[in-house]
Amino acid sequence: MKVITANRLLNGDVVWLGDNRGWVERITLAKVFEGKDAVAEGLSQGAEGEKNQEVVGVYEMDVTVEEGVIVPVRLREKIRAAGPTTHPDFGKQAQAVSV
Amino acid sequence: MYRYDEFDASFVNQRTEQFKDQVRRRLAGELSEDEFKPLRLMNGLYLQLHAYMLRVAIPYGTLNGRQMRKLAHIARTYDKGYGHFTTRQNIQFNWPKLEDTPKILEELAEVEMHAIQTSGNCIRNVTADHFAGAAADEIADPRPYAEILRQWSSLHPEFSFLPRKFKIAITGAPNDRAAVQVHDIGLQLARNAEGEIGFVVFVGGGLGRTPMIGRKVRDFLPEEDLLAYSEAILRVYNRYGRRDNKYKARIKILVHETGLDELKADIEAEFEKIRFGVLRLPDEEVRRIEAYFAPPPLEVGASTSHTVEARKASDAAFAQFAAHNLNPHRVPGYTSVTLSMKPIGGIPGDASDAQMDVIADLAEKYGQDEIRISHEQNVILPHVKLDDLPALFDQLVAAEIAEGNAGLVTDIIACPGMDYCALATARSIPVAQRISERFGAAERQAEIGELKIKISGCINACGHHHVGHIGILGLEKKGEEFYQVTLGGSANENASIGEIVGRGFSSDEVVDAIEKLVDTYVGLRSGKEETFLEAYRRVGEAPFKEALYGAA
Numbered sequence: 001m002k003v004i005t006a007n008r009l010l011n012g013d014v015v016w017l018g019d020n021r022g023w024v025e026r027i028t029l030a031k032v033f034e035g036k037d038a039v040a041e042g043l044s045q046g047a048e049g050e051k052n053q054e055v056v057g058v059y060e061m062d063v064t065v066e067e068g069v070i071v072p073v074r075l076r077e078k079i080r081a082a083g084p085t086t087h088p089d090f091g092k093q094a095q096a097v098s099v
Numbered sequence: 100m101y102r103y104d105e106f107d108a109s110f111v112n113q114r115t116e117q118f119k120d121q122v123r124r125r126l127a128g129e130l131s132e133d134e135f136k137p138l139r140l141m142n143g144l145y146l147q148l149h150a151y152m153l154r155v156a157i158p159y160g161t162l163n164g165r166q167m168r169k170l171a172h173i174a175r176t177y178d179k180g181y182g183h184f185t186t187r188q189n190i191q192f193n194w195p196k197l198e199d200t201p202k203i204l205e206e207l208a209e210v211e212m213h214a215i216q217t218s219g220n221c222i223r224n225v226t227a228d229h230f231a232g233a234a235a236d237e238i239a240d241p242r243p244y245a246e247i248l249r250q251w252s253s254l255h256p257e258f259s260f261l262p263r264k265f266k267i268a269i270t271g272a273p274n275d276r277a278a279v280q281v282h283d284i285g286l287q288l289a290r291n292a293e294g295e296i297g298f299v300v301f302v303g304g305g306l307g308r309t310p311m312i313g314r315k316v317r318d319f320l321p322e323e324d325l326l327a328y329s330e331a332i333l334r335v336y337n338r339y340g341r342r343d344n345k346y347k348a349r350i351k352i353l354v355h356e357t358g359l360d361e362l363k364a365d366i367e368a369e370f371e372k373i374r375f376g377v378l379r380l381p382d383e384e385v386r387r388i389e390a391y392f393a394p395p396p397l398e399v400g401a402s403t404s405h406t407v408e409a410r411k412a413s414d415a416a417f418a419q420f421a422a423h424n425l426n427p428h429r430v431p432g433y434t435s436v437t438l439s440m441k442p443i444g445g446i447p448g449d450a451s452d453a454q455m456d457v458i459a460d461l462a463e464k465y466g467q468d469e470i471r472i473s474h475e476q477n478v479i480l481p482h483v484k485l486d487d488l489p490a491l492f493d494q495l496v497a498a499e500i501a502e503g504n505a506g507l508v509t510d511i512i513a514c515p516g517m518d519y520c521a522l523a524t525a526r527s528i529p530v531a532q533r534i535s536e537r538f539g540a541a542e543r544q545a546e547i548g549e550l551k552i553k554i555s556g557c558i559n560a561c562g563h564h565h566v567g568h569i570g571i572l573g574l575e576k577k578g579e580e581f582y583q584v585t586l587g588g589s590a591n592e593n594a595s596i597g598e599i600v601g602r603g604f605s606s607d608e609v610v611d612a613i614e615k616l617v618d619t620y621v622g623l624r625s626g627k628e629e630t631f632l633e634a635y636r637r638v639g640e641a642p643f644k645e646a647l648y649g650a651a
Binding site for chain 2: 007009010011012013014050052053056057073074075076079080083084085086087090091
């Protein structure tokens, strides 16, 4: 299972490709792609976002879905999804909104 | 301190204008990311895990109160209220927005600062001994030469597209505090029999995935030949350095693959062609630059201060600070003070905007308005009157930068690691924090004595782990963080690359492993005066290995 991720061009924020080709700020809102073809399609949607100056550095990353919640497989992606482990007050983990 | 002349001011302003336009074109879609990336990197702007990162140059680690206050302002206004001092004596901001960066560069230019050549395959910010111009053991202040190298290397058209990045370090003292032997070019000031100033020149040192100690190519390079010889080295590297493989592109690989004698001959041949040309340094020009670094007028005082001695007797924390955070000054009655950016359990090298403001104030009040950043990620006030130490210390305590741990086990170098860096394979900072907590008790640190622990979160070695007395390299193994430990590294005049002691440790195990190493050292040292490194060099790795892995 994969999601497509990138950083926003303007401010560098971590984003994931959501439904309707939009970029979302929380991994829980990302669209999950299964299978080679679906992932390729996701990446090509991501490439559009790059072309439109929305995002940079599009790539796919492994996730699992645990009790309906999308969880990154690699620690690197867990840190990207949350923020620096050394600064719980910064990054997405600091934003009060829960989804 | 060096002041920008009209050339510097105009090129920094030009560059800021250019970058502003490049950002505009990027946002308008006129430049693709592939086109823009090299441009932003040339201006110190990276994209990391969570955000952009702007690396601002602090040439040879020297700045004044006004400049530090500007860094505080940038941290407060455009970032999240802090900055991070790096092992190249620079500062990094971890959260700037792309659209704000032209404005940040404009603000920096107001105080003669910039981010030029803090990234990319060019000659990077020249680093120097952080006690330069103050240290008692100094032959001469290395900063005028660092400044001359800065002027020569800034926007040098021939060296803007080198095979890979290129780092130069210079020290003015026989005790090397600038790690010159692990730089692409390392310069050590020396005097010849006639009393003239020159340089011992090392080439091809470096860390990263292939660590190497620099090889000596000149015992004494006359002052006037500094630029011509440096240019000759760069030309040989630019011509023969490998461009086919990024990982083999540094000059150290060229030295290794070509052989020292042949490469030296190439350098000397190139040097002969240009030594009497425009790059020959006129004496009056060196003296003119030197005048910018003229020492502040310091009144000679008594070499011991009653105020300091009295306070030491009554205040253990002050005594600890005085024992570890002072470096002998060439003027009696003065000292160089290390402000530790390594609070116990804190993040090595991080400073809040409020702390930066305090440092600026204290530098102006007690330190002749001079500040240095060390490659060990601390801040130095190089010229402090001994009698002022108690008052200074009280204000450092209030700002939480008064830890008396310079050079001790908790004075850890750590790269940003996977908490920020897109290249990292493991976290560095949390390991540094846990080690710091484990050894944080003042008496225990003092008992252990000098011990340099350096942590990198990937093989690129920004945390200098290869030259840590104890080095820790964070890797990823089966999706988990995994730490490899090296012993016996050193970046001083007796430089050495640490050796891997055995299999690595999980994140949970690594701090215990470090404690075992430290306890083993304390148990076997010949006396308190034998440091960890000396003991390791005397007994070798066997007892340490046994402590970690049991008898073979």
